[in-house]
Amino acid sequence: MRRKINKAIPLISIPVVILIFLLFFGCERGPIILSYGEPAIFAELNRAQQRDSTVQNVIEVSVGGTRLVPVVRVNNDTLELYYYQKNQNTYNSQFIGYLSVEPGDECELVVYHDEGEATATITLPGDFEIISPKEDSALRENEDLIVGWSPSEGEDRYKLDIDLHYYYFDTSGVSNRFDLDTNFYAITHVTIPKEKLFPPEVDSIDGGSGNISIYSENGPHIGHTSEGNISGDGVGYFIAYSHIAEKVYFTIGNTSIIYIPFEPPNPI
Secondary structure (H helix, E strand, O other), X not given: OOOOOOOXXXXXXXXXXXXXXXXXXOOOOXXXXXXXXXXXXXXXXXXXXXXXXXXXXXXXXXXXXXXXXXXXXXXOEEOEEEEEEEEOOEEEEEEEEEOOOOOOOEEEEEEEEOOEEEEXXXXXXXXXXXXXXXXXXXXXXXXXXXXXXXXXXXXXXXXXXXXXXXXXXXXXXXXXXXXXXXXXXXXXXXXXXXXXXXXXXXXXXEEEEEEEEEEEEEOOOEOOEOOOOXXXXXXXXXXXXXXXXXXXXXXXXXXXXXXXXXOOOOXX
């Protein structure tokens, strides 16, 4: 088994501090922190469609604060040790694997280490589809953006990533660019009001585009709970995502264009 020490990625240290600020409409709140115990474990199972249209269930597990490199299993699969790094008297290590599981299946994580065993169980959320907006549809000026999707069985919540940008002329005739790149959590469909998308100074849209991506999640809501779901000899989180629904691309304004990254026009 290869040792990859030079490519070490920072892992969860002790104490564990995982802070996520997920807001969109200006709602402010302080972070919620899990900050005790070891080993510190963070595991993510991600079900996603690859470029060749195949679906893979990829799991990555980070373990920090063990005196020896642990062994990590999910159901009947032992994960490959991707790398490890010694930090004073303890080890930080990361594991990776590809699981043969289906939506709705339970996945049991077991971390065997020198002080005992740490375990957690989550459910892989079901597949779903983005219903609104439709692929290659157009968001007209001064329209709300309505985001809807079919249910994902076994989900605890949905995470939305929204990225859009367009060029416009303001009321004085000057060309400008508007950008919105945000992510937030939701339980059901979301309506983003037109006031958030089209500032008052917008006079006319000169073309633009956007995309929406949605993840279905099962497991602790990091940043919103102080409780992890790792039990036994260890602390931390085990979370599952489903991302089968591909990004939906749409245009902005009255001109239909193909989605490409926008670059400022060349000066004349």
